[in-house]
Amino acid sequence: MNLLSIVWKSIRQRSLASSLTALSVALGVALMIAVLVINGVVGRIFSQSGSGYDLVVGAQGGSELQLVLSSIYRIGKPYDNLPWRFYEELQDYAGVDQVIPLCFGDTTSEEEGSFPIIGTLPRFFGTNYAPGRSFGIKKGGEILKGTWDAVIGSEVARVNGWDMGSTFKMVHGGVQDHVHDEEFTVTGVLAPTGTPNDRTVYIHLRGFFMLDDHAKPASEAIERNAALFGENIEELRIQYADLLKKEEAAKKSGQHVHHHDGIPDIQKEVTALLVLTKAPTASIFLTSKLKEGVIAQAVNPVFVMQQLMQNLVGNVRYALMVLTGLIIVVSGIGIFVSIYNSMSDRKREIAIMRALGASRQQVFSIILLESVVLTVGGGLLGLLLGHGLVFAAAPIVTARSGLLINPMHFETIELWILPALLAMAIVIGILPGQTAYRTDVAKALYD
Amino acid sequence: MSLLLQYVRKSYREPDGSPLPVLNIQRFEIKPAEQVALIGQSGGGKTTLLNVVSGITAVDSGLVQVDGVDVSKLPEVSRDRFRAERIGIVFQTFNLLPAFSALENVLLGMTFSGKVDRPYARSLLEQVGLSHRLNHRPGQLSVGEQQRVSVARALANRPKLMLADEPTASVDMAHQETILTLLRTACSENNVSLLLVTHSPEVSAQFERVEELTAFNKPEAAA
Numbered sequence: 001m002n003l004l005s006i007v008w009k010s011i012r013q014r015s016l017a018s019s020l021t022a023l024s025v026a027l028g029v030a031l032m033i034a035v036l037v038i039n040g041v042v043g044r045i046f047s048q049s050g051s052g053y054d055l056v057v058g059a060q061g062g063s064e065l066q067l068v069l070s071s072i073y074r075i076g077k078p079y080d081n082l083p084w085r086f087y088e089e090l091q092d093y094a095g096v097d098q099v100i101p102l103c104f105g106d107t108t109s110e111e112e113g114s115f116p117i118i119g120t121l122p123r124f125f126g127t128n129y130a131p132g133r134s135f136g137i138k139k140g141g142e143i144l145k146g147t148w149d150a151v152i153g154s155e156v157a158r159v160n161g162w163d164m165g166s167t168f169k170m171v172h173g174g175v176q177d178h179v180h181d182e183e184f185t186v187t188g189v190l191a192p193t194g195t196p197n198d199r200t201v202y203i204h205l206r207g208f209f210m211l212d213d214h215a216k217p218a219s220e221a222i223e224r225n226a227a228l229f230g231e232n233i234e235e236l237r238i239q240y241a242d243l244l245k246k247e248e249a250a251k252k253s254g255q256h257v258h259h260h261d262g263i264p265d266i267q268k269e270v271t272a273l274l275v276l277t278k279a280p281t282a283s284i285f286l287t288s289k290l291k292e293g294v295i296a297q298a299v300n301p302v303f304v305m306q307q308l309m310q311n312l313v314g315n316v317r318y319a320l321m322v323l324t325g326l327i328i329v330v331s332g333i334g335i336f337v338s339i340y341n342s343m344s345d346r347k348r349e350i351a352i353m354r355a356l357g358a359s360r361q362q363v364f365s366i367i368l369l370e371s372v373v374l375t376v377g378g379g380l381l382g383l384l385l386g387h388g389l390v391f392a393a394a395p396i397v398t399a400r401s402g403l404l405i406n407p408m409h410f411e412t413i414e415l416w417i418l419p420a421l422l423a424m425a426i427v428i429g430i431l432p433g434q435t436a437y438r439t440d441v442a443k444a445l446y447d
Numbered sequence: 448m449s450l451l452l453q454y455v456r457k458s459y460r461e462p463d464g465s466p467l468p469v470l471n472i473q474r475f476e477i478k479p480a481e482q483v484a485l486i487g488q489s490g491g492g493k494t495t496l497l498n499v500v501s502g503i504t505a506v507d508s509g510l511v512q513v514d515g516v517d518v519s520k521l522p523e524v525s526r527d528r529f530r531a532e533r534i535g536i537v538f539q540t541f542n543l544l545p546a547f548s549a550l551e552n553v554l555l556g557m558t559f560s561g562k563v564d565r566p567y568a569r570s571l572l573e574q575v576g577l578s579h580r581l582n583h584r585p586g587q588l589s590v591g592e593q594q595r596v597s598v599a600r601a602l603a604n605r606p607k608l609m610l611a612d613e614p615t616a617s618v619d620m621a622h623q624e625t626i627l628t629l630l631r632t633a634c635s636e637n638n639v640s641l642l643l644v645t646h647s648p649e650v651s652a653q654f655e656r657v658e659e660l661t662a663f664n665k666p667e668a669a670a
Binding site: 002003006009010012013348349352353355356358359361441442 | 538554558
């Protein structure tokens with residue numbers, strides 16, 4: 001028999017109070033673990049998802065955050081589109097390695113999950129969506145070879161039960177009663193990435209531009225190009241007289257202009273551009289150069305998301321941590337009250353042990369150890385419960401948000417939980433321990 | 448000498464702060480393996496004497512020598528250790544821990560001396576006739592059985608001196624004899640000196656040496 005077994009006996013003697021107090025710590029720790037793990041996942045997704053690209057370029061006028069959220073996280077829409085000509089010119093900028101156009105705004109139907117649809121080029125899938133992480137595709141799949149091909153994220157496939165060969169139609173601008181006639185066929189299913197890519201449908205840019213209403217009206221396009229690139233508007237009207245005539249005729253007949261050979265470049269627009277540069281200095285140079293103009297702005301997605309994390313998400317995380325920390329402290333107070341209240345009943349027990357030769361230090365240690373066993377034991381149980389909770393919640397969170405959560409992932413901060421609980425246990429145990437230490441043996445034995 | 452008390456003085460404080468002398472002993476001794484019954488009036492200082500001998504209560508002055516060691520000069524931690532190793536105590540109310548089985552109560556007595564000897568603990572319980580009750584808790588034992596466990600616990604560390612404070616006061620007449628015989632036999636067999644406090648003339652009558660506390664304790668002389 002040793003001190004620990006004496007402590008265990010004492011805990012078992014008051015099993016209900018002991019288990020309830022330990023459980024309260026366990027629940028506090030479990031909540032903290034859940035917050036930590038989910039926050040860690042969200043944090044990593046926000047900090048890494050866009051970090052595969054050096055710059056995101058969009059139209060001037062909107063906020064940097066709006067641009068990044070829409071183009072990388074598929075949340076909301078950017079302020080405006082960019083003319084196709086800008087995309088072509090940007091590829092020739094010094095230091096630019098690759099420019100990937102993204103056209104978005106359309107979605108799948110409501111019944112099919114309202115997933116965002118992005119028109120892009122096959123080379124999008126050749127880039128890393130996060131550092132060192134490249135896209136994987138289900139065996140037998142193809143990356144946007146044909147005009148009406150589509151590649152879907154893993155969550156889109158799961159929710160809709162889609163696989164290679166599945167077909168769907170696009171809802172224009174997310175407005176449910178405006179469905180494009182053209183049908184796209186799934187030719188590739190992406191492997192899960194744990195990023196918004198899982199909840200996205202990709203179609204070929206070529207197909208995107210074949211659809212009605214995806215071309216800017218010729219008159220507006222000419223005016224815009226003239227304004228943005230400093231061209232003579234009259235010369236442009238002469239150059240694109242055919243387009244203007246077609247537009248006029250369509251207006252009179254109340255029909256859409258059909259571009260059977262695809263939209264002319266002047267009427268094409270892209271929503272955002274993902275840019276890979278040859279060197280970090282090129283990113284800085286490009287950002288400042290675009291700032292001088294009136295067309296576009298370039299932002300570093302990682303920098304923008306870091307700011308968001310620090311200013312908003314970081315504070316929410318901090319608040320949650322403080323709350324769960326308080327829950328644990330309240331549980332700790334519960335343990336203190338439980339042990340302290342038991343001390344008057346245990347004076348005789350302590351006096352007997354002292355009479356049998358236990359020193360003051362030993363009875364102090366017994367009480368302190370009891371506090372440690374309840375608190376740290378509760379904490380260990382909480383660690384298991386917390387990861388169990390995340391394990392149980394992971395499929396639900398993935399289904400609802402597309403975030404991939406690894407329940408077995410440990411946050412570094414978790415390493416501090418047990419030492420912190422140990423410190424708390426010691427603080428909790430000191431006062432009852434002192435009561436045991438000061439017990440008047442002769443008085444307690446014969447009372 | 449198993450126990451030697453010389454010039455021992457112990458006073459408590461009255462609520463008004465004035466001293467209340469309880470012990471004033473010129474000399475009192477017990478030889479090795481000797482068994483002594485100590486009788487005296489309630490409140491006469493018998494329990495204080497046992498506490499002083501066991502080192503639970505510190506004396507104001509004097510020599511408290513147990514097995515050749517002056518307990519009164521030892522620091523508290525050493526006194527605790529000394530008590531665990533050399534002194535066995537049997538209480539009137541047994542003072543068994545309710546959450547512990549009979550065997551665990553005996554083992555508890557060994558824990559604080561640092562010499563846990565499970566086979567010896569079992570053999571002690573067998574010696575007091577409880578081999579079939581090893582895993583029973585005090586609440587599952589009769590009063591007589593509980594007192595037998597407390598005797599086994601007191602012998603757990605092979606003490607040199609056994610202190611028994613009215614060990615038969617809580618048991619009926621039928622068990623009184625059994626307990627007393629058990630205690631005395633166990634002390635004889637283990638060569639342990641016994642100082643037994645009692646109010647009962649039937650109990651004291653069985654001892655060859657019976658001491659009246661007032662005969663050697665003169666607290667009024669210290670006032």
